[in-house]
């Protein structure tokens with residue numbers, strides 16, 4: 001596995017391409033042509049056996065329908081999110097196009113900016129096929145420590161849910177609610193993440209490790225997070241359109257908040273913080289949400 005094609009040349013695609021170049025021959029492609037190292041056409045990229053997908057979660061289904069035909073590819077899914085329109089997890093979407101034994105999902109605390117700088121990072125390779133996931137671990141550079149897990153759904157829920165709690169973290173920071181409030185949000189957000197995971201057969205320990213707590217602590221506490229910055233903007237009273245225009249990058253928590261709201265209501269799963277984030281994105285006053293979270297009696 002020493003030739004890799006990265007699909008999606010945004011911040012994460014470019015960071016991963018840079019990381020994989022330590023050990024592999026890497027090409028990269030995207031809708032918009034970019035003057036960057038290794039940029040090739042989509043057709044050329046799809047000739048590679050090893051594919052890394054960084055297309056935003058909300059665009060995956062359409063992209064696969066439009067551009068993808070399985071040719072014994074080994075795919076590493078590096079996006080994080082749950083489909084807003086259906087509540088579908090990424091593995092459900094990819095498995096419509098690719099055998100699950102050819103699919104691996106990347107999770108864990110990883111800001112693209114720090115990966116580009118070669119700073120120490122730890123990630124998890126999640127697949128139903130442990131051998132395939134282990135194969136991917138060999139292409140990562142020495143500054144990225146990788147672990148292997150078979151808990152695909154747990155990793156997906158961790159990576160997606162943390163983006164919604166990160167929006168809450170940014171709101172908390174923007175409203176100057178304090179460190180107690182932020183710690184409580186993160187802790188209770190972890191409880192909600194694990195509660196959702198239990199409903200879908202995830203392993204509890206996944207949420208105590210890199211894919212859950214690790215990524216949540218990172219993203220819900222840092223202005224490097226796009227989702228955290230969405231929360232800051234909401235606290236300032238900006239509209240979501242204004243925030244996303246200024247951001248200029250994807251904030252997966254926005255679509256995932258809608259997906260979690262649908263999943264919560266359809267399956268009667270108690271996800272209070274995620275649901276309040278969705279309602280704030282729909283226009284609810286964040287201070288009203290705070291009051292509702294503090295006053296509700298359900299545990």
Ligand SMILES: NC(=O)C1=CN([C@@H]2O[C@H](COP(=O)(O)OP(=O)(O)OC[C@H]3O[C@@H](n4cnc5c(N)ncnc54)[C@H](OP(=O)(O)O)[C@@H]3O)[C@@H](O)[C@H]2O)C=CC1
Nearest residue numbers: 010011012013030031032054059079080110111112249250
């Ligand atoms: N940035 C980070 O630190 C990390 C990001 N991730 C995840 O990686 C994924 C991508 O994030 P990131 O690269 O940072 O986001 P960016 O916003 O930086 O880039 C996303 C890229 O996807 C392409 N894109 C957008 N919409 C579509 C579409 N409808 N069809 C095809 N391509 C599209 C765009 O490139 P073009 O205009 O060329 O189409 C865009 O540049 C997300 O799921 C994110 O959660 C995971 C870990 C870390």
Ligand SMILES: O=C(CO)COP(=O)(O)O
Nearest residue numbers: 108109110111225226227
């Ligand atoms: O997934 C990430 C860190 O692990 C990136 O988080 P943001 O998308 O919020 O920037």
